[in-house]
Amino acid sequence: MPSSTEEPTPPEGLPDRLAAELGEASPEELRTAIVHARELLRFQEERELPIEPEPGEDVVRVxxxxxxxxxxxxxxxxxxxxxxxxxxxxxHVTEEPQPDGEPKVHWSFIGEVNADGD
Ligand SMILES: [Zn+2]
Structure with a gap:
């Protein structure tokens, strides 16, 4: 058991600059950082469109x-x-905001394109 006077070791994968910043932050700053990190995480997760190919489909490019x-x-x-x-x-894939807050992914069929693209 580490004593409470001992500073915890930053978890693996946490960049040094972030670990250093957090190590010097006050409790209030740390609490604010957690709130902001959660918001950023939610924002980034919402931006990811489900473009996974369905069975029988090959995604050529995104x-x-x-x-x-x-x-x-x-x-x-x-x-x-x-x-x-x-x-x-x-x-063309767009996200349409729904009243319940859950964005709905909308696929618009544009047309057939040249197999070689561009
Ligand atoms: Zn066929």
Whole structure:
């Protein structure tokens, strides 16, 4: 058991500059830092769009734009289709705020794009 006069060792993965800053902070500053860290964490988690490919889909590319995310995907059918894979198809993915606060991800189908892109 470490005594209370002993300073705790910063956890692995915490950058030195942050550990140094926190080590010198007052209890009030530390409490504020925790609140702010939680807010930042929530903000960053909300920004991550679920662009995981669904079964039968290949994500060709994902490009972040101001206000939307550009996603190009190929689609695969069940076995037996001679034209597979289809596409690639371009989608614009946006987040629409809902009244309950949970953002809803909206996929807008733009059209078929050149397989080689650009
Ligand atoms: Zn097909």
């Amino acid at each position: 490009i972040e734009h101001e206000g939307y995310t550009e996603v190009v995907k190929r689609h695969r059918c069940e076995e037996g289709c001679e034209e597979c894979p289809h596409g690639p198809y371009l989608y």
